[in-house]
Amino acid sequence: MAFAGFPAEAFAFYEGLEADNSRTYxxxxxxxxxxxxxxxxxELAAELAPLVRAEPKVFRPHRDVRFSKDKSPYKTHQGAFFEVSSGVGYYLHVDAGGLFTAAGFYxxxxxxxxxxxxxxxxxxxxVELEKIVRTLTRHGFEPGGDRVKTRPRGCPPDHPRLTLMRHEALTAGRRHAAGPELEGRxxxxxxxxxxxxLRPLVDWVETNVGPFDLT
Structure with missing residues (x-):
């Protein structure tokens, strides 16, 4: 079946789950x-997969609470990841607020x-990566990914790309608010x-970072 959008009930469902994250709800x-x-x-994942040449992983709705102080049993979003290389790929999720799209290495x-x-x-x-991130920012994407609070060991404080050097992983994402636009095609x-x-970011990562193990 072709993807026809996320109905308004999807966003209402997550609004309710945020208010009552219980097995009863x-x-x-x-x-x-x-x-x-x-x-x-x-349906959406099946249509997107050929565009990025990656098989989607649609995540389970249950949270792993074994090592978490938060024992809420259910995720308050439904995500999917399209891995093009180890830890590198495209991501999206739907939640109470709407739709989130992203890519990079996680x-x-x-x-x-x-x-x-x-x-x-x-x-x-x-400099090439700086330009990619600058362009994405102009289009409303926000850089993300794990990063150190100060700077990496050996990195001078006046490094021209210190903000990027702080990253251990790099992603970029943006949100689309819930509403009629998301409820259709x-x-x-x-x-x-x-x-x-986002493809230039993914291509840059694939070329310059690569998978977990190059051997």
Missing amino acids: WTAHKDVYDTCVRGPMG AHSREQTARFRAAVDAPATG TSFDLVRTDWRR
């Missing part, structure tokens, strides 16, 4: 989750971070457009 509204959230997300190894910082430090590749176009704009 989940059980009473599971049919809404299956029909209005999980179903459309699966899970990272020490070797990946070292390669990333070496590429940021080098004038040619570092237009939401597919929004994701496709965002991911096209």
Whole structure:
């Protein structure tokens, strides 16, 4: 079945889940989750996969609470990740507020971070990444990803790209507010457009950072 959008009930479902993150609420509204959230997300993922040449991973709705102080049993969003290389790829999720799109490298190894910082430090590749991030920012994307609070060991305080050097991983994402635009086919176009704009970032990471292990 072709993706037709996320119905208004999907956003209302997550509003309710944020207010009552309990098994009682989940059980009473599971049919809404299956029909209005999980179903459309699966349809959207199937259509997006050929565009990025990556198989989607649609995440489970249950939280892993084993090592968390927050014992809320359910995630308050439904996400999907399209991995093009180890920890590198495209992401989206739907929640009470609307739709979030992003891309970059997420899970990272020490070797990946070292390669990333070496590429940021080098004038040619570092300036190229600066331009990519600047362009994305103009289009409403916000840089994200794990980063150190001060600066990496050995990095001078006056480094011209200190903000990027702080990153251990780098992503960029933007939000689209819930409303009629997301309730129809237009939401597919929004994701496709965002991911096209994010492709230079993904390409830069694939070229200059690479997967967990290059051997």
